[in-house]
Amino acid sequence: MxxxxxxxxxxxxxxxxxxxxxxxxxxxxxxxxxxxxxxxxxxxDGVIEAYTISIDWRTQKTIQTFMQLYTRSLHHEPLLSFLHQKEEIKNLFKISGEGCYMAEGHFSSHDELDQFLTELTNYANYKLSIAVKRLIHQ
Incomplete structure (x- = not known):
């Protein structure tokens, strides 16, 4: 405690x-x-897992995205394998409610994002949101 x-x-x-x-x-x-x-x-005790840095992605001219992923099959491994291979994916969460997973991605251009989404459709459907401004950072 x-x-x-x-x-x-x-x-x-x-x-x-x-x-x-x-x-x-x-x-x-x-x-x-x-x-x-x-x-x-x-x-x-595992309370502190790692010491890390926080990057202000705006300084890197990236597009920060959040993708709600909906798998088409009961076998999620192909999707998970695809996402683990993509360096653009910074965080991946298994979620409850609507969707199966929530992925956070950072892309250097709209063309790079479009290419990723084209590949992603081989594994899952998605809803895409693009971050406009960070309001809270803790």
Whole structure:
């Protein structure tokens, strides 16, 4: 069970995962060693899975898309294999409700997006949404 200090550590690391343990400790009112021990425990318990970066895709002139995918068959492996091979797909979620999967993709041009969608139709139907502006980022 996470206590408030653990939650504070996670909040600070989600803002900046490059903080030193000393700086993180100062933010959550612990010594550097105490916070390092807590971070290690959070890693060992699987709460912290990875340290990563957040890219502002607008600076890369990409088109950010969200695709709700509807499979035509009960065998999803061909679709999943196709998506795993595509570097444009950044996130893939199995969802409940309408659709089977939600994929987030980043494409450098409308032509690249069109080519991807043409290939995708061999595996699934889709509803496409294009992100216009990010309103919240945590």
């Amino acid at each position: 996470l206590d408030q200090t653990d939650m504070d550590i996670l909040k600070e690391l989600s803002k900046n995962s490059r903080l030193t343990m000393k700086a993180l400790g100062e933010k959550v009112h612990l010594t550097g060693q105490a916070v390092a021990n807590r971070v290690l425990k959070l890693e060992e």
